[in-house]
Amino acid sequence: MRIALVEPDASQAEIILRLLIGGGHACQRFSSGTAFLEALEEDAFDLLLATWWCGDTGADDLIPLARRALPGLPAIVLMVAPHESEIVSALHGGADDCIAKPVRGPEMLARIDALLRRAGVRRPHNRARQVFGDYVFDSGRSRASFRGQTITLTPKEFRFALLLFTNASRPVSRARILETVWNLNRDVRSRTLDTHASRLRSKLQLSPEHGWRLATLYGFGYQLDRVPASTRAMSGEEYPDSVVYHVGSEEKL
Structure with a gap:
């Protein structure tokens, strides 16, 4: 921490x-x-x-x-x-x-x-295998899978994804992501972090129809949330993959 x-x-x-x-x-x-x-x-x-x-x-x-x-x-x-x-x-x-x-x-x-x-602050456990719904993370092999299908992730993408899932429904600051994923490398640009988040959305299929939504918290970081089954049928326009918020506010930009 x-x-x-x-x-x-x-x-x-x-x-x-x-x-x-x-x-x-x-x-x-x-x-x-x-x-x-x-x-x-x-x-x-x-x-x-x-x-x-x-x-x-x-x-x-x-x-x-x-x-x-x-x-x-x-x-x-x-x-x-x-x-x-x-x-x-x-x-x-x-x-x-x-x-x-x-x-x-x-x-x-x-x-x-x-x-x-x-x-409610959590850090990823050192267990070799962690399960979050249909997602399985094997830390021993740095491998992730979704509904039985292996997903190819880079080491940084794997650490980023595991940090988000471990802290599901909680905001994760950019500073903490840099510490965990880039080992406190302050030279990492915001665009690089955003690119990794976008790749995770695509590779892990983090969309409401699959039960998850990865939101960008404007000026702060990211938050991964479970999407209730009752709302998964709603259109992508109402539940976009990336939602940008003011920190501490529910107002969408």
């Missing part, structure tokens, strides 16, 4: 970064709340991990501001020997959990995983 760490203390940040990376997470550190908020203008994260004092603002003030850009962003506050009043203030300020510093690696990772589960 992509975690934003707001920690002014470089030595503390280094310890936490090592623990997060060792736990299988991607993490970007910010030395102040302002730097983090500026990054949200072009980037997205799955979780915010912020120290109680972020160098220029308190975590209880930072969290509401961050959620204006990323509604529902899970947040954990780190505190040194916290008093009850500080914990209460952090929770009232929007924090989902509080962790004492210095952090204990296993406990912090377990709390992060628990919070992400509650928030």
